[in-house]
Amino acid sequence: MSEETGGIGRFPTRRELLAAIGGAAATSSVDASGVTTREAPLRVRVYPGPVSIRAWARYGFSGITRNWPPPFRDAFAAIEDALNQVLSYASRQSRLTEFDVRLERGDLVQYPLSEASPSAESIIPSRDTVLSVFRDQVRGRNVGAGAESTAHVLFAWAPLNYRLGYGGTHPDLYRLGRVLGDGAYTAVNLGATEVWDSRVVSRNMAIHETLHTLISPSIAEAIGGTECDHDLGTAVRTDDGTLRVSPMATAYAGPDVAGINGGTRWPGTGCADIDRIHEGDPDAAVDQVEYTTELSDATLEAVTRFLEYVRDRLANDQPASG
Known part of the structure; x- marks a missing residue:
């Protein structure tokens, strides 16, 4: 979706980059009818992790000044498309009316693991360690009000980290709105998908890990028969x-x-x-x-139901457990 139509996740202008506050370098939002708004009840904020020099060279150093190599940009666009699919699905059924989503770019996330004693955690950090460090860095920043309505997504580059695998969610904060005052946290290992698989897998896994934060087990079971x-x-x-x-x-x-x-x-x-x-x-x-990046009907329905549930729970200051 182009800048003229106000699509979520559009690329920022230089002026917008210089004016960005709190690490959200590129922001826009649309409601279910496609109307651009200033505030959003739901935010998905994507953060780039560090990328090796060898990887930057692989992509001709494109995007290095902003820490966004081509695989990260394509994965970001895939998440944008998936969120638009959900809103379009809901709109066709007159659901989530006046509900909008903001997709944002966050600042670079580092892994300050070198201070730890030499161990597997400092050399090949586990998924839980990566996500805990990610959460600590996010909490140390000014991420704005309504943190419980923000899903934080880390784009990691760790092609050899078998303990992180393709990615995953935080062991405690794995669903949006589960804990009041805090968001959901997930990571996708784009280094693994790019090196071992392909760009199409990278796009799908970015969507995959993001949507983990937007579907509850109870809703998954109600639709698909399993949690x-x-x-x-x-x-x-x-x-x-x-x-x-x-x-x-x-x-x-x-x-x-x-x-x-x-x-x-x-x-x-x-x-x-x-x-x-x-x-x-x-x-x-x-x-x-x-x-294919096209979401299944079951996935579209599950995310729509969960967003309706989270919207109602947050409106009453209650955590969306599950």
């Missing part, structure tokens, strides 16, 4: 023998599935059941995998 939000994704076998995978199923359709070439190099080990996210004939042959 696992991964099962809201789809892996559809097409006529030409291709498995077409949507964001919430992306990490779970990999080469360990019989008959599939391609897919994510390191399939997830979380709560998904590959048989539940498949659609069509489960015995049909699959020759290759392709990815």
Whole structure:
């Protein structure tokens, strides 16, 4: 969506960058009808992590002055598209009226782990450590009022960090609005998806990890029959023998599935059941995998319901537990 239409996540002008306050370098918002507004009840703030010199060289140092290499920019745009899909879905049903979302760019997040004694945590930090450091840095900044309505997303570059994997959510603050006065925190390891997989996987995993903060287990179960939000994704076998995978199923359709070439190099080990996210004939042959950023109907409904729930709970100063 262009700047003229006020789309979420548009790239900033130089003036906007210089005028930005509190680390939100690029901000805009739209409500469900596409009307631009100044304030938003929901914020998704994306922060770049440090990128190695070797990685910068790989992308011709494009974006180095702003800490936003091409994979980060593409992943940011993918999140923008996913949020627009949700708002458009809700709008078609006259839901979430006058509800708007703001997608923002945050400042660089560093990993001050060198002060710790030499250990696996200082060399290859675990997912929980990365997310705890991320949260501590965010809390130390002026992130504005309404922190409980902000989902914080870290773009990490750690292609060799098997303990972080493709990413994940904070062990305690994994859902938006779960704790009053604090937001939700998640990380996506774009270094892993870029080095081991592809840009299309990077886009889908950015959406995947962000939407983890916007779906509760109870809503996932009500829609998909299980508390696992991964099962809201789809892996559809097409006529030409291709498995077409949507964001919430992306990490779970990999080469360990019989008959599939391609897919994510390191399939997830979380709560998904590959048989539940498949659609069509489960015995049909699959020759290759392709990815789509188009959200499944089940995912669109789950996020819409959760945003309605969070909106109502926050309006009454109650945490959105679950």
